[in-house]
Amino acid sequence: MSSAKRKLLLLSSSTLHGTEYLQYAVREVTDFLKKHEVSEVLFIPYALRDHDAYTRKVQHPFEKMGFKIVSIHTFPDPAKAVHGAEAVFIGGGNTFQLLKKLYDHNLIEPLRKKVLNDGTPYIGSSAGTNVATTSICTTNDMPIVYPPSFTALQLVPFNINPHYIDADPDSKHMGETREERISQYHEIPGVPPVLGLREGCILYVEGKKAVLQGCNGAKLFIPGKSPQEYCISSDVSFLLTD
Numbered sequence: 001m002s003s004a005k006r007k008l009l010l011l012s013s014s015t016l017h018g019t020e021y022l023q024y025a026v027r028e029v030t031d032f033l034k035k036h037e038v039s040e041v042l043f044i045p046y047a048l049r050d051h052d053a054y055t056r057k058v059q060h061p062f063e064k065m066g067f068k069i070v071s072i073h074t075f076p077d078p079a080k081a082v083h084g085a086e087a088v089f090i091g092g093g094n095t096f097q098l099l100k101k102l103y104d105h106n107l108i109e110p111l112r113k114k115v116l117n118d119g120t121p122y123i124g125s126s127a128g129t130n131v132a133t134t135s136i137c138t139t140n141d142m143p144i145v146y147p148p149s150f151t152a153l154q155l156v157p158f159n160i161n162p163h164y165i166d167a168d169p170d171s172k173h174m175g176e177t178r179e180e181r182i183s184q185y186h187e188i189p190g191v192p193p194v195l196g197l198r199e200g201c202i203l204y205v206e207g208k209k210a211v212l213q214g215c216n217g218a219k220l221f222i223p224g225k226s227p228q229e230y231c232i233s234s235d236v237s238f239l240l241t242d
Contacts, residue, residue, distance in 0.1 A: 003240065005119030006155060007036060008205035010129040011214075012162045012197035014092050022061040022125075028202055028213050029123065030065045033087060036121045040068040042085035046101035047093025047127040058091060078105045082114055092126030092162075095139040099131055100147035108153060115155055122155065126162045129203075133159045134192050138185055156205065157192060158239050164196030164219060179219075179227065186223040193239060194221040201232075210236045 009032045016024045033041070041062060045054040055071040062069045069089075075081035082088070088111065090098070102108055114120045124132045130139045131152040138159045165178050176184070182194050195218055197203065202214035212218055217231040220239075230236060 003116055004207050006116055006205060006207060007032075007119060007121045008115070008132060008155060008203070009121070009123045010132055010156075010160065010197075010203040010205070011123070011125040012129065012164070012201045012216075013199050014125045016200050016215075020061070021057060024200055024215060025202060026061070026065060028204070032121065032123070032204070033065075033067055036087070038067065038087040038121060040070060040085075041087045041089050041123075042081055043069050043071045044088065044090045044098075044102075044128070045071055045073060045093075047091060047095065047098035049097075054091065054093075058089070062089075078107055079110045082107060082110045085114065085120060087121040087123070088114070089123040090125070090128030090131060092128060094144055095127040095130045095136045095141045096143045096147060097145050098127045099136055099150075099152060100145045102131065102153075103148050112153055112155070115153070129160055129162050129197070132156060135159060137191070138182065138194050156210075156240060159192055159194045160203070161194050161196045164198050164201075166198075166219075179221070182221045186221065191223065193223070195219075195236070195239065196221065203236075205240070208237060208240050210240055212236060 015021050043058050045051040048054045051073040059069045072078050072081045115122045130136050132155045135150045136152050137150050138161045197218050198216040200214045200216035201218050204211050204213050212232050212234045220228045
């Protein structure tokens, strides 16, 4: 599949402390969808069990931005819904549950083709960002269900750790830091880099170009190298070499 047509907006989270759902990302989401002349967005609510309630939650901010939300769970044929979508939004929740549902409904390849071949805009938040990457191996979620594979949509050739948290030097917690857990992942031969998106960080991808947006930066982990800091507006297109 070609990657030249991909259009991705990958959010670390849907909500920042003290703000409403998607409030911090209104400008980025609006600009992204308007740029690609989208009026209706297909929402995939599989990361949570109550699909109706989740859809209502998502409809409000999107309607305020001027976009209609339709949920995939209301269609008798989910693959047909993907095929006809102007844009796709996959929200947060449990990543294992989300990925299992995508496999259960045979949506992995239809979504990949829709985004990579057709150039359909894709927005992911938290779990929706996790499944856009190579695998869900760097999610923070508990494995409450077991998907047939950890391999995800592979819209980008690396992994992301949403909600990345820096170690607190004053904390008395003796468990592993997020950086240590990612380092343990990189003990496995052949696994990809991991981009740690702090809360409020957004990765914007257009074809072979990738730039950090939002209101916070990211930390990049590459096997065998020291972690690197990247601030907002940083060009991280080198991660797309696939």
